Amino acid sequence: MNAEHLRSFCVVAREGSVTAAARTLGLTQPAVSRHLRLLQEERGQALYERRGAGIALTPAGRQLLPYACAVSQALERAEAVLRGRVAPEWTRLRVALSHHLTTRYTGPLLRAARAYNDEGYHLRLHLLEGYTPDLVRGLQDGSLDAAYVLGEVEPAEGITATPVGSERLVLLVRGDDPLAREQGLHLTELDGETLVAPSSASLVYRLLQAALEATGARPGRVLEVSGPAAVRSAVYAGLGIGVTMRSYVETELLEGALRVVEVEAPGLETPVTRLTRNEWFLLPDQQHALAFLAERVRNQEA
Structure with missing residues (x-):
């Protein structure tokens, strides 16, 4: 299975169309379409359906998506390191909050990230916010690593849910x-x-x-x-x-x-739930950093 084909699939799913994905990837539209076709042929079943100018994933496509995005994330990180844009020792995490939880968690997360770096690690934490359905989609397509959301979340492929309060x-x-x-x-x-x-x-x-x-x-x-x-x-x-x-x-x-x-x-x-991508979608340093942040935030709320 070709890693570039998986990357194209992930970006198309995230952007919603082949045209937008081609711009993001710096490829031609026919090249991206070819990647999708070859991946679909290898899988032996439909991964997406065309709807107007965009696409919609089939159940098989949704099942493949988190794994494809894990490969895409690893490729993007490797390219950034090789081009000197990010030092190899830096860990990058993208954590999102439901809009109504920003006051509750922004400070604790930033303090936890500072404490992590004080211990000699190198973490770049990117905080975002949105509504729960959008954050769940972000976790599934690999654009987010973790989220604190309002309410219970239906079980979803590639996501671990942990109740953390109310x-x-x-x-x-x-x-x-x-x-x-x-x-x-x-x-x-x-x-x-x-x-x-x-x-x-x-x-x-x-x-x-x-x-x-x-x-x-x-x-x-x-x-x-x-x-x-x-x-x-x-x-x-x-x-x-x-x-x-x-x-x-x-x-x-x-x-x-x-x-x-x-x-x-x-x-x-309503409950408050911490969502994370399953461990096999995260690099080891990301797993370590997320565990540290979760514990520090929990201790600050105790």
Whole structure:
């Protein structure tokens, strides 16, 4: 099995089309198409289907993808070392966070990376953020090595899931809002109020909708914004009552600018899960660094 063919397959899956992958790889489109055809012939079954200008992986293609991307990652790293772009001793990790977990984990991860380097290692940690489905896809196609996400994750090829804690949905108001004096509210007490929620792509939005349905609560309207930062900005602007995860606004709570109000409704607590690519997709130094970071983050939360 040709390593370059596997690399082309990985990049096509990640980019979504042969044309985009050819640009990324610095190859012609016919060359990339040939790599895919030869790989498919060797496998003996369809790995992808063409859909418009792009492609969609078949079940066999999805099964092959993490292994192909592990080969692609190793080739990219070897080329970087040979060209002098990265010293051989540097370990590179790409770790992503669900948007609502950035406040909770950014500091601990960066402190853990600093401690790792203080022990004589050389780690370059790249932190990213996104919604859980996108992060799972990133782990599968090899563009991410690990992620901390909200919610439980369905078993997926090439990914190990570890529960690491939980988060609870809360309401967010300005310090001068009358609701700031409340310790807790039943969701039905918000009938007629304007709620500001993150994108429907987020777990927080889905938890809110499920709770509204379960309790029969009827807010005046729900404003959908891009993410937790936009929710916070809308609350500052007095546009409504925010819906968020408590840890995301810990800094503002300490400063007293915002207040959280606990909500009485079922299903508002959700697990936090650490996802990593399975060990056989990671280089030994990456495995060592990820284990160190996970332990240090766990100790900081204890």
